[in-house]
Amino acid sequence: MPVTKTRRSRHTGITLSRRAGMVFVLPALILFVIFILYPLVTALSYSLFDWTGIVRGDFSVLDNYVTIFTQLPYKDAIPNAFVHNILLFVGAMVFQNTIGLGLAVLLHRVRRFKRFFQTVYTLPYLVSPLVVGYLWSLMLSPLFGPVNAILKGVGLDALAQPWLGNPTTAIWVVVFVTAWQWVGFPVLLYGAALGGIPDEIDEAASLDGASSWQRFRDITGPLLLPAIGTVSVLTFIGAMEAFAIPYALGGSAGNPAGATDVLSLLFYRTAFESGSSNAIGTSSAIATLLFLFIFGVALLMTWLMRRAERRLY
Known part of the structure; x- marks a missing residue:
């Protein structure tokens, strides 16, 4: 009982x-x-119909999807915008897993003013991306921006240029600003992961004669793999959904000449600025494909990271 x-x-x-x-x-x-x-679900259903303004027409199956891949301007704008989204992801990943990880390691080792510097690095991440984009557009202004003024003041006049007016540099400005705003996120995440690694492991490896680089490569790095996986997946999702910073720096058209265009801007233009009678159906098709791509790649990245973790542990 x-x-x-x-x-x-x-x-x-x-x-x-x-x-x-x-x-x-x-x-x-x-x-x-x-x-x-x-x-x-609503966007998926909208993408399967023809629309006349806000009036739903006949069931069109996949006609809207065929349109965005075969008709102008979509068949040219989609690959261009997609490449820019990938550049945003790669740039943010490189920035975060070098500078972000490096800052997290330094803050983990240096105890003095640790909270202060963590707050400083995190502040841009807490500010609205739209505000960040507009502030950087002012700082990079060729007329009164402090960036060009500083370059001219130190004798680097050749480097001063219209950063957002040059198609060659505009997309890299978007990549830099995006990565700069996001760097506080990996600093916090990697800092928490480093705090969860017992000091005894590092001390034992040091007593065995392992250098700082060897300890990081063989001990710290593998133990940070779950955090790296989380940062990678969230960075990919954020880069593919990027809208506010590209909009603030290049406008809804992705100026100059589409150099800062991304998929979210293309969706916005199609839905609200194209003037097409079937804007709802076409924009819904773009949104649905973007979601399916993000969802599928995020699942694949998560599976690959977990598989790598199992091999290590």
Whole structure:
């Protein structure tokens, strides 16, 4: 009897725990369904119909998808915008896994003023991307921007140029500003991961004669792999969804001459500025394809990272 009562009490405790967990999860689930899942399903349904303004027409199956890959301006704008999204991702990843990781390691080793510098590096990440983009557009202005003024002041007049007016440099400005704003995120995440590594492991390797680089390569680096995976996936999602900073720096047209265009800007122009009678159907097709690509690649990246973790551990 005591054993049976103990089992029943444990079962009751687990059931209550699960119910309590569901109560806490339910608000987030409701918000997810309303603001994410429902719009996604709606966009998918819209993309399967012809539209005349806001009036839904006949069921068109995949006609809207064929349109964006075979008709101008979509068949030229989509590859151009897609390449820029990939550049944003690669640039942010390189920036975060070099400078971001380096800053996290330095802050982990230097205890003095650690909180202060963590706050300083995180502040840009907490500011609205639209505000960040507009501030950088002012600083890079060829007329009154401080960047060109500083370059001219130190004798580097040849480097002073209209950064956002030159198609060659404009996209790299977007990449830099995006990576600059995001650097605070990996600093915090890598800092937390470094704090979870026992100091005894590093001390034991040091006593065995391992150099700082060897300890980082063979011990710290592999233990940071879960954090690197998280940063990689979230950076990919953020880069593919980028809108605010490209919009602030290049406008809705991705100026100059489409040099800063990204897929979200293309969706925005198609939906609100194209003047097409079938704008809803075409823009919904772009949004659906963008979601499917992000979702599929994010799943693949997560699977590859977990597979790499299992091999290490």
